[in-house]
Amino acid sequence: MxxxxxxxxxxxxxxxxxxxxxxxxxxxxxxxxxxxxxxxxxxxxxxxxxxxxxxxxxxxxxxxxxxxxxxxxxxxxxxxxxxxxxxxxxxxxxxxxxxxxxxxxxxxxxxxxxxxxxxxxxxxxxxxxxxxxxxxxxxxxxxxxxxxxxxxxxxxxxxxxxxxxxxxxxxxxxxxxxxxxxxxxxxxxxxxxxxxxxxxxxxxxxxxxxxxxxxxxxxxxxxxxxxxxxxxxxxxxxxxxxxxxxxxxxxxxxxxxxxxxxxxxxxxxxxxxxxxxxxxxxxxxxxxxxxxxxxxxxxxxxxxxxSHFPGCPQAFADPSVLARPGELSTPAAGSRQRTPPKESSTQATQPLLTGAAQAPAARVQEPPVFSGIRRQDSVDEQPSSSKTQRLSSLEESHETIRHLLACIDACVRHSELFALAINGTPLVGATSVHEKTLQKIVETVDCLRRQLLIASEAVQRCGFDESKADAVNYKALDVMALAAQQRKNIQRHLGEFLVSDLRGGGSWMIETKNRPTQNCLRQDPQYRKCLLSHHQLALLLQEALSEDMMRQHQEIALDLRTHAAVLPEKVTCAKRHALAKQHLNEDLGLDSYDVPSGSVVLLKAVEIGYVSVGDGNEARRIQTNRNLWSKLTEELTVAEIATSVRSGILAALEHLRTLDVDRKFCDRTTGETASHNYDVWVWLTTATSPKR
Ligand SMILES: O=C(O)CCC(=O)C(=O)O
Ligand SMILES: [Fe+2]
Known part of the structure; x- marks a missing residue:
């Protein structure tokens, strides 16, 4: 058998x-x-x-x-x-x-x-x-x-x-x-x-x-x-x-x-x-x-x-890499190229706490993100003068190509400026100015791609062997093109589902630089601020968002009765003082919150904190607008709310993963203990009896 x-x-x-x-x-x-x-x-x-x-x-x-x-x-x-x-x-x-x-x-x-x-x-x-x-x-x-x-x-x-x-x-x-x-x-x-x-x-x-x-x-x-x-x-x-x-x-x-x-x-x-x-x-x-x-x-x-090649944003994100609670208990047939860690069920998906992020740790790897060329022969870039004299004309043309490559390489490296430009464009809130910036980025990426292509074809014409031609790598430009496209999609998408009279302008998602230490909602102390992984939130939105439960509870609701495996029974949450209201903005560390399997969970808000590239080490957040539900119901049907929230948050998560491609500021030395450079918090509570 x-x-x-x-x-x-x-x-x-x-x-x-x-x-x-x-x-x-x-x-x-x-x-x-x-x-x-x-x-x-x-x-x-x-x-x-x-x-x-x-x-x-x-x-x-x-x-x-x-x-x-x-x-x-x-x-x-x-x-x-x-x-x-x-x-x-x-x-x-x-x-x-x-x-x-x-x-x-x-x-x-x-x-x-x-x-x-x-x-x-x-x-x-x-x-x-x-x-x-x-x-x-x-x-x-x-x-x-x-x-x-x-x-x-x-x-x-x-x-x-x-x-x-x-x-x-x-x-x-x-x-x-x-x-x-x-x-x-x-x-x-x-x-x-x-x-x-x-x-x-x-x-x-x-x-x-x-x-x-x-x-x-x-x-x-x-x-x-x-x-x-x-x-x-x-x-x-x-x-x-x-x-x-x-x-x-x-x-x-x-x-x-x-x-x-x-x-x-x-x-x-x-x-x-x-x-x-x-x-x-x-x-x-x-x-x-x-x-x-x-x-x-x-x-x-x-x-x-x-598995994924270096420089791919998915490198640490695939489900065969991430152990999922209640599911991949044994890696099937035992031969995945990256087996899930043996320890606790959620460890591999444990995100970084940007709220608590201190100084950035030593870089995990060389910054590969915006470099366009990987030179295989970069060791002896400067030939000695005696060697130069011995160059035949073929070698000279090789030398020319080498310099050409180095030149484009340098130019592409400077495209880190694009990362700044992307990050300087607010994630949410579409304006024609942002559209123009994004368009400019796309055009510049195309231009750099053209230069690389010309250089790479010149390398081949010059008679370099195939491995030299392989040195040209477009991944950095692919990241930028994808990031710009994702931003355009997010802005277009949020535009479609804009809630017109939301106070503070337009969208149900906002981007802030506030300190993310708030651990209690003044009005609704029953909600706990829980830490999830990217993967868990994505699964919740894809699988458990329930229109029926939303109608019953008049809140964004997740039905775990049929999707028990999506969340573990204990979820990490922000610790609260016994006198919670007096310590609204104090970071007291972490605790755990019980989410019994088969619960219906109500979701008040989502906050995704990230260390933005090129913006010092300051943690920024995208978060849902306050009074998300009541504002959304003024304008949208429950089905539209589900679609809007699901696709809006998923798109934002995916985009952050793309920007996080080199996981530059992650506070770890190996890729094993955290899966990304941003943290995902949701304000949730288990529903007791449906309000009818
Ligand atoms: O055309 C087919 O039926 C098979 C195609 C194929 O083998 C391939 O793309 O590797
Ligand atoms: Fe095939």
Missing amino acids: TKRSWPAGVTSWEDTVKFAQLLFGMDIPFENYSERLPHATEKSFLLFAKGACAEGRPLRKIQEFIPKQMEEIAEWEQNVRGNSSRPTKSQQMLGRDKSQVYYWSVQLTRASCLCRSVFGADAHQKHVPTSAEVWGTASKFAKLWDATLARNYAHFQTPHMRPIWLDKTWQVLWNWNDHKQHHHIEPHADLCATYNHLDPIASLSFGHGGVLTLTSNIKRSKTPVGPTKMLYQSDGDALLMAGQFQSEFLHGVPARRTWSELRSSSMYAGMQTWEKTGMSREIEMHQGAVTDDPHVRMNCTIRWHS
């Missing part, structure tokens, strides 16, 4: 089925394709879901997104590269000589992740940001994906077993193939540095049919073996490759012109009738193809980042 790892991994057929239901819904029929694998195995799973993304299914939309996203990138390329003659180059998957186009592809990640896996044929794409939030189409995909999984998960009725993929960073690859241009992919495994076998890879097909060949990757002899199995996917079909599939097998996408040959191989016999029919129809189309219209097949693979 294979080990089950749900909800933190997929290592059995049962897990694979659950994963399919999470992605495609309960009503999708699926087949176990274990017989279709090149060799029998108990470790790998292949699930086929016919029509899982066909017309009428939510994920169908991806079919529209793929070409739109490609157009969006091509347009952006024209802006970044100026009047480049090949604005679509960064979507091509190129052969070694850079002339053959295997197929077209884009890579995207869930914000705030900035990681890009480089698979080889896409090495020239790395200046293109992957984070979905910086793209219009990809943002739509992100929303669709979250909503689809949340809706499917609602049918699971196992709220204490929240699957980690609801919170984990996805990575999608969108491929565009034209059968008439003989696009294809050689046999390969979808492995990369951030991949973990506990996360299945889903593959969705759109448009014309496709053949997938499978090859056993277990070496039995020295002679390489070719594919021994193949399958056909038609428009709207989906596959899940799970368990050890990527280690045990290779998969490939043969060009359609080779299909007639494949039809006469023994692999063909193992196909089902509908597959054979579909394949024959495509072969006929190929032979009869006369017009210039492409025969397009698109493919979307959904993968997961189990």
Whole structure:
């Protein structure tokens, strides 16, 4: 019997089925394709879901997104590269000589992740940001994906077993193939540095049919073996490759012109009738193809980042890294790249107390945030004079490039000024001035990106080997672009949900520099100021915000009766003096507050304190406006309040995580004991009996 790892991994057929239901819904029929694998195995799973993304299914939309996203990138390329003659180059998957186009592809990640896996044929794409939030189409995909999984998960009725993929960073690859241009992919495994076998890879097909060949990757002899199995996917079909599939097998996408040959191989016999029919129809189309219209097949693979590259804001934030109370009690199958700490259930998510933050501790790492170039050869920047004399002309040009890189590097380092500019723009309260500042930042980031790109291409033309070209790193610029976009989104979002007559101007969220030591609400002493992690507050807002309970209690309410695992039973809170009212603003340290499982919790206010970059070490806060609920109800319906509060706070949290990318002021020396550089306080009380 294979080990089950749900909800933190997929290592059995049962897990694979659950994963399919999470992605495609309960009503999708699926087949176990274990017989279709090149060799029998108990470790790998292949699930086929016919029509899982066909017309009428939510994920169908991806079919529209793929070409739109490609157009969006091509347009952006024209802006970044100026009047480049090949604005679509960064979507091509190129052969070694850079002339053959295997197929077209884009890579995207869930914000705030900035990681890009480089698979080889896409090495020239790395200046293109992957984070979905910086793209219009990809943002739509992100929303669709979250909503689809949340809706499917609602049918699971196992709220204490929240699957980690609801919170984990996805990575999608969108491929565009034209059968008439003989696009294809050689046999390969979808492995990369951030991949973990506990996360299945889903593959969705759109448009014309496709053949997938499978090859056993277990070496039995020295002679390489070719594919021994193949399958056909038609428009709207989906596959899940799970368990050890990527280690045990290779998969490939043969060009359609080779299909007639494949039809006469023994692999063909193992196909089902509908597959054979579909394949024959495509072969006929190929032979009869006369017009210039492409025969397009698109493919979307959904993968997961189990770890993140340095410089990514998600590096310390993924759910597989953070132990969650009541859930990831044992790291599934024990092989996560970063296993959760063994001690207390909440330790890894324990935030920093900015209220109590003293002087900044020694930096955890070199400040990587706004540096654009990582030079691999930075040790001997100044050649000795004797060495200089010996320089050949090739070496001289290398030297020129080195200086060029150093120059751009210095210039990008100064972009720390942008961090100041971003932080100087109030987080909430949209005005045209802020809009202009943000626009300027975006333009300047684009300009720096263009310079880096030119330099990087010059490096390659100069004959440096590939590892030197790899030295160019766009992550710093990606962070800035994402931060500016997030700020724009926050301001736009808060604008939409503006409560017009709130005293003090506009939004229900405000930003202050007050001392965050208040630990008792004068009017409502029953509320306790509790310390949560980013992850816990995000989960509460996503899972437990209850419109029914809000109506009953006339307060922002969280229903933990069905979501017991979201909060631990004891929550850290600010200590209060026995005579609480006399010590309203005194920091007395920490205490704990009981939140029995199955409670309904009322939430009066949220405060997120952070040490702002470039603003000395002064802690700032964003917080909900006083009398949040009564003001909101004057203007909004309960459903609108839930949406506004949920999306507003989540967006602000995500943005702070992005700005916190280098965790510069964290008061620890390793990344183990705190997850971020800002703290999250909520004023809450457990509801006793509903006010009716
Ligand atoms: O097109 C397909 O069916 C598979 C695509 C694939 O293997 C990949 O993008 O890695
Ligand atoms: Fe693949």
